[in-house]
Amino acid sequence: MAQAKPSSEGRPRGRPPVRSDDETKRIVIEAARHAFAVDGYAATSTEELARGAGISTKTLYRLFPGKAALFEAMCADRLDRLLSDVNFHSNNQADIETSLAAVLVACADLALDPEVVALQRMVLQQSATFPDLAANFYRDGIARTAAALAGWLRDQVKKKRIALDNVDEAAGMMIGMMVSAPQRAAMYASVTLPSRNEIERRAQTCAAILLDGCRARRHTGSL
Template identity: 95%
Template sequence: MAQAKPTSESRPRGRPPVRSDDETKRIVIEAARHAFAVDGYAATSTEELARGAGISTKTLYRLFPGKAALFEAMCADRLDRLLSDVNLQANNQADIETSLAAVLAACADLALDPEVVALQRMVLQQSATFPDLAANFYRDGIARTAAALAGWLRDQVRKKRIALDNVDEAAGMMIGMMVSAPQRAAIYASLALPSRKEIERRAKVCAAILLDGCRGPSGS
């Protein structure tokens, strides 16, 4: 008797395909992002993180040496995604004020992202108990944003569109002027983060002040 042919409904035999470490890491990072946001760093256990990702704690520790390493990887992953979406390329057809305003707005999109601000709030709350959290967040977030802006400024200096002696220092000052006040308002006063339209308006004001100053004609 002829053997029946398998139909499209037939289930494949054997073990299910093995998930790669990279894919598992992404799943763990997403689970950690949710757990840290809801429960905070201190209250989240590695067992909960493993369970949320559907893996064993042994696998979790093989991929990430500990909770601190996982938090660092989560911050770096989020910043990598945001930085990849931030366009800091100068438009040579636009005047320098327009270009600078666009770049400052792009940096603000990163620094004022709701999830980034929520992470910063959590880091501030728990940095006394876990000091490495603050250092890692600064290195993977704040410093990288400033470095990206400094690279753009350096390119403008080379093209003689602006003149700066210390682009790294200037980048830090510009980011502080652009995002510090809205960040503090959101973190300490629970005020709403600025809308995209408000960010663009603020960027134009900051660019004008940075390039032209604000001293009046009667100023000494």
């Protein structure tokens, strides 16, 4: 009896490897981040997102109950990356000014990211139609950024490297000082976002002002 010839491709027959849910979620979140920033929330359909990720709409809804849940997961995913950066810098042994500047850069990496700025512009434009959009963006973006910085500041207070009465309030002030002006300039005046070198210089200046102030010291001569 003649033996069956092996496949010319030399590959076993069967279905291709199944992609894990975690990997699929990551692909969908990346696609959603770009689509929301470029096309807006209302114009982005779940069908398009599913097609871009190579999955069915049914699978997308199994992973994310709806478009709002996907937007929330996207914001949370970006903040998780920031939190890992802040936790890393909180453990280093550099002087407090260098450490604070590094943490402010980590905050700016999120707030001044071009897609994040585009998303914030989109949220402002569509918040009246989709009020939950703004609430989710604030909770999973702005508020968590401030909370991450507040946690780092609280740790520095415990180590007696700085003295603050209200770390949560101080964190909000620091983030505003670091990112608000360039963020507003980009959103309302189409000014180019600062480069990495400009962000680092701004962080160093902010850290120096926050730690030492900028009031000119009076020189008292001897009588």
